[in-house]
Amino acid sequence: MQISTTLSTTAVDDARLAEILAEPGFGTHFTDHMFTVEWTPEKGWHDARITPYGPITLDPATAVLHYAQETFEGMKAYRREDGSVWTFRPEANAARMARSSDRLALPVLPIEDFVAAVDALVKVDERWVPDAAGEKSLYLRPFMFASEKFLGVRPSQHVTFMVIASPAGAYFKGGLKPVSLWLTTEYTRAGRGGMGAAKTGGNYASSLVAQQEAYANGCDQVVFLDAQEGRYVEELGGMNMYFVYADGRVVTPETGTILEGITRASIIELAGKLGHPVEERRISIDEWRDGVASGDIVEIFACGTAAVVTPVGSLKWDGGETPAPTVEAGPLTSKIRAALVDVQFGRADDTFGWMHRVV
Numbered sequence: 001m002q003i004s005t006t007l008s009t010t011a012v013d014d015a016r017l018a019e020i021l022a023e024p025g026f027g028t029h030f031t032d033h034m035f036t037v038e039w040t041p042e043k044g045w046h047d048a049r050i051t052p053y054g055p056i057t058l059d060p061a062t063a064v065l066h067y068a069q070e071t072f073e074g075m076k077a078y079r080r081e082d083g084s085v086w087t088f089r090p091e092a093n094a095a096r097m098a099r100s101s102d103r104l105a106l107p108v109l110p111i112e113d114f115v116a117a118v119d120a121l122v123k124v125d126e127r128w129v130p131d132a133a134g135e136k137s138l139y140l141r142p143f144m145f146a147s148e149k150f151l152g153v154r155p156s157q158h159v160t161f162m163v164i165a166s167p168a169g170a171y172f173k174g175g176l177k178p179v180s181l182w183l184t185t186e187y188t189r190a191g192r193g194g195m196g197a198a199k200t201g202g203n204y205a206s207s208l209v210a211q212q213e214a215y216a217n218g219c220d221q222v223v224f225l226d227a228q229e230g231r232y233v234e235e236l237g238g239m240n241m242y243f244v245y246a247d248g249r250v251v252t253p254e255t256g257t258i259l260e261g262i263t264r265a266s267i268i269e270l271a272g273k274l275g276h277p278v279e280e281r282r283i284s285i286d287e288w289r290d291g292v293a294s295g296d297i298v299e300i301f302a303c304g305t306a307a308v309v310t311p312v313g314s315l316k317w318d319g320g321e322t323p324a325p326t327v328e329a330g331p332l333t334s335k336i337r338a339a340l341v342d343v344q345f346g347r348a349d350d351t352f353g354w355m356h357r358v359v
């Protein structure tokens, strides 16, 4: 893939950039450039380019605005003490986007092109990667959408893939205190044969009303159960779940209708290395409730790229509540979080070969 570059003439100045990086928040500030490549059946992927960041013009009949044919990814670039910049398992994000795109009848962007696109943007906007202090990073958002102007219902014949980047601080403003969860019994996020395993905006759109219900009930996040029986824990709106048992076992819901997180997959390997075998299986809401009550479940946490590892506190539903197993992050939660973050920032040996150097 040949990438042309048009540099911004209105790049944010150093003083303003320092201000932004001191307090980046999440998803509000964007870098000076963006990456774009387009696809048509005749030409395949073509016209790859880095251009100044800015609005894109879409015809009101653009397919994605009507039928939501789109996929996205979330990943981060981390700066090390020595100034070098690295991404974490970018091929895994590329492979997942390929799977998501297959499900959404979008063309597959080859893994090496996905990685090259992300690398190109990180390189051109390298000054936007925050210093290692405070676990800040540059959040990267690759996304692909049906950009054909057509209202008929069929896979789009024009597709656009882009990457944008946004400096990120802590995802949850409260820091590492447990998030409280709302158990929705009315809404589900994924059924058999549906899009649950694809990273696509529609899954998020359908989760928002349940998230709203969570806020209305004083909870931070919503947890979804399986669509078939309404008994088994699936995941949060955008994070996978882990349960730690008193005997050291760790359980995470099995895949199928959940979105297979790269953080989730990495924790399976890390926990194993720390001597905690991980069981991927169904876990019912009764097992959760009874396990916390009996002291069998000693820690619960959620994980994903944006928030890394976050302890889970109480679980509330219409008519009841299960208390938090821990008041703070539990010992294994903290250990796993530290092990992961240390690899990402290059403070620990990358024994799994997860890191990819960009700068």
Ligand SMILES: *Cc1c(COP(=O)(O)O)cnc(C)c1O
Pocket (backbone or CB within 6 Å): 074, 199, 203, 235, 236, 237, 238, 239, 240, 259, 260, 261, 262, 263, 264, 303, 304, 305, 306
């Ligand atoms: C992205 C996402 C996750 C977490 O995946 P990571 O690769 O770990 O960031 C979990 N659940 C859903 C629904 C997601 O979209």
